[in-house]
Amino acid sequence: MQGISGDFIIVLGGTTLLLCIFGFIFYFVIAYNKRYRKYEAEKVEMRKQFELEKLQSQLEIQEQTLKNISGEIHDNIGQILSLVGLEISTIPTENTEKINHTSELLDRAIADLRNLSKRLDTDRISSIGIIEAIKHEVKLLERTGTFATELTVDADLEMLSPDKTIILYRIIQEILNNIIKHSKATKITIHIWENDTEGVLTITDNGVGFDSAEKEGKGLGLNNILNRARLxxxxxTIESHINKGTIITFRIPKK
Amino acid sequence: MDIASPLLVLLFLLFNKKEIKGGFKWFVYYLLSIFLFSAITQIFDILNKHKTSNLLFYHFNCIFFVFLLSKYFDFCIKSKASRILDVVFLVPFIILSLLNFIYLKRTFTIYGLTSIWVSIKCLSFYEKKLSSPTRENILESRNFWIFSGLFLYFSVTFIIFITYDFLTIGYLKGNYDWIGNLWKIHNGILFLSCLFYIKAIKCKE
Structure with a gap:
């Protein structure tokens, strides 16, 4: 057991043992990392779920608030303004032109308030359905005289429940508000269609656009839209390029 | 090499200016004690020219290692099973240390026992990590690298410690080439484990 063969045994034994230990540590790292990746994936999923639940709660509170405001406008302020209109019409005066002008302004204010009340009223939107609600929005846009609009409806999106209808409607409202505020667009196109598996809604504008690749995951408003769609x-999907307008597409599965 | 390796780790720690606190503090004391022990043993042997047995010194040092490592383990493995293992280990360890010191005069028997204890502790650390929720990247965990270094060193050197007395008294009595080779392997393993410790120092706590 001495001499070269003895040294050889020591080296061989030591190396084998060392390899076994390294093998064990390596195996441990692999096993641990497998669990760690699973844990990370679960954490991401939980965070997403939490964000969705938080968003849902926020939307429920928002809808309740809007409903209250809508009711208040319709039942209280609207009624008072109607009474004011009646009172004005009974005022004896020689300056009828001024009275008529005031009545006209008052009628416009009442009409605007009614429109606002309709736009905010959750129950009304649910009852008339998403298509009618969108048509109403487009009509209001047309009335501003700033935008040319085009609405093509090739599907009724009947797969949407009342809750989902409200959420989709609010997203569309937000997108249209964003177009009005930021896009400098002159034309807005809304196309609703469907295939065998899903309903699709596309909103296109010819505005200044933005770099959607750069803003991905950064813009709070854009994230809000994506999260609500998931909800x-x-x-x-949001596709936009600088000076080439924006296309936003929603896909809602039929089942 | 057995002086240079721990010194290298300590210097690395010094230059990296890492905060030494909690369980890590006890591990640093352990490294420091390895270095000091090796240095003092070398000086002692040179001055004494191997005339007097350094058995007492080795015994004292081993007990000190066990104390420091048990403090470190206490921070990292907080389980009932681990504490039971400590009691199961400490009783025979103390009895064997006394017996060994009085009668057997075998230098490395208690080192062998210590190696088994440390190896089991390391295995229980791995088991705990695998059974509890995984909330950290293990390759960035300081304790993982320390335990791996300890496991590497003690599980391999266990064979050396356990067989050393037998080989030096029996087979290899007077064959200093063999003894030299055994210690070269020991020093090589110590150096490898110190590389693990350096990686541990680089990690955040």
Whole structure:
């Protein structure tokens, strides 16, 4: 057991043992990392779920607030303004032109308030359905005289429940508000269609656009749109390039 | 090499200016004690020219290692099973240390026992990590690298410690080439484990 063979045994034994230990540590790292990746994936999923639940709660509170405001406008302020209109018409005066002008302004204010009340009223939107609600929005846009609009409806999106209808409607309202505020667009196109598996809604504008690749995951408003689309079980894509307008597409599965 | 390796780790720690606190503090004391022990043993042997047995010194040092490592383990493995293992280990350890010191005069028997204890502690650390929720990247965990270094060193050197007395008294009595080779392996393993410790120092706590 001495001499070269003895040294050889020591080296061989030591190396084998060392390899076994390294092998064990390596195996441990692999096993641990497998669990760690699973844990990370679960954490991301939980965070997403939490964000969706938080968003849903916020939307419920928002809808309740809007409903209250809508009711208040319709039942209280609207009534008072109508009474004011009646009172004005009974005022004896020689300056009828001024009275008529005031009545006209008052009628416009009442009409605007009614429109606002309708736009905010959750129950009304649910009852008339998403298509009618969108048509109403487009009509209001047309009335501003700033935008040319085009609405093509090739599907009724009947797969949407009342809750999902409200959420989708609010997303569309937000997108249209964003177009009005930021896009400098002159034309807005809304196309609703469907295929065998999903309903699709596309909103296109010819405005200044933005770099959607750069803003991905950064813009709170854009994230809000994506999260809300997920909340109704669908998905959204935002495609935009500087000076080439924006296309936003929603896909809502039929089942 | 057995002086240079721990010194290298300590210097690395010094230059990296890492905060030494909690369980890590006890591990640093352990490294420091390895270095001091090796240095003092070398000086002692040179001055004494191997005339007097350094058995007492080795015994004292081993007990000190066990104390420091048990403090470190206490911070990292907080389980009932681990504490039971400590009691199961400490009783025979103390009895064997006394017996060994009075009668057997075998230098490395208690080192062998210590190696088994440390190896089991390391295995229980791995088991705990795998059974509890995984909330950290293990490759960035300081304790993982320390335990791996300890496991590497003690599980391999266990064979050396356990067989050393037998080989030096029996087979290899007077064959200093063999003894030299055994210690070269020991020093090589110590150096490898110190590389693990350096990686541990680089990690955040």
């Amino acid at each position: 109704i079980g669908g998905s959204a």
